Every structure is written in C-alpha cells, then in structure tokens.
Amino acid sequence: MATNPIVGNVSDIINTNKNATTTQKDGSTMGKDDFLKILITQLQNQDPTQPLQDKEFIAQMAQFTSVEQLTNMASEMKLMRQSLGFxxxxxxxxxxxxxxxSSGATVEKSGVVDSITFKDGNQYANVKGEEISLDKLKKIENPVESQ
Known part of the structure; x- marks a missing residue:
C-alpha cells in the first residue's frame, strides 16, 4: 500500500501537477497516458472502507474515453475524406x-478538375492552373456536356 495518500479533489491535483504530467506538443493539455497514470495513482491510494467515494473520478474517466474515441473517429474520417482514392x-x-x-470581393468560380496535388499535407484540385483547397469546395458535379 502506498504511504502518501492523495488528499483533495482529483481535478485540483490535476491542475496543480499539470506542468509535471503533460506530454502533448503544446504542453497545455494532458494526454491519455497522463490521465491513466493519475487514475492508477488514485486507485492505489483509494480508501478501501469507502470504495465508491471516487465515483466522480470514474465518470470523468468514462467521459475522457468518449472524447478520445470521438477525436480518433474525426481523425480517421479526415484521413478517409482525403484519401487518394476519393x-x-x-x-x-x-x-x-x-x-x-483583386478588389477583395468574393466571387463564385467553377471549372473542371484537371488534376489533384498534395502540398504540406493538404490536397488541392487544379482547374486551369489554379489550385483550390478541397475544404473550399461548395459543389462537385458531373460536367455539363456541350452539344
């Protein structure tokens, strides 16, 4: 059994130890590994006479897992959307x-896609030498055939 029990609210502990436990690139948010380390420490130091006392912490863990899965799904959807096959x-x-x-006014343009290019992790449709980022597209349709 651990000799140093955790005293106080878990969110207070997370906030006070934030700099020591962050591993994300920007250093401002906790990663899933950091959260799991805190959970394991919490469970190791849990009072065995009151095992349900930390139900809020477990609920936060479930919410964290849900958010992580949604983030993973969003990343996968983005990759799927940007795949070369699509x-x-x-x-x-x-x-x-x-x-x-040139005057700063927004103008709607259209044209037939000649090719697709990749630059800096983004994909662009090329129409007569102009590169259009795929996230700027408003409509995709079969071209109208002239008769």
Missing amino acids: VSGMIGKSITWDSTD
Missing part, C-alpha cells in the same frame, strides 16, 4: 468554389 475520382468533375478577386 479525390482522384474528382478528376474530370465540375467543381464550384468561392474565390476573392
């Missing part, structure tokens, strides 16, 4: 997007 199907399609002209 965007290569845009070649030959007519797209519509908003652009800013």
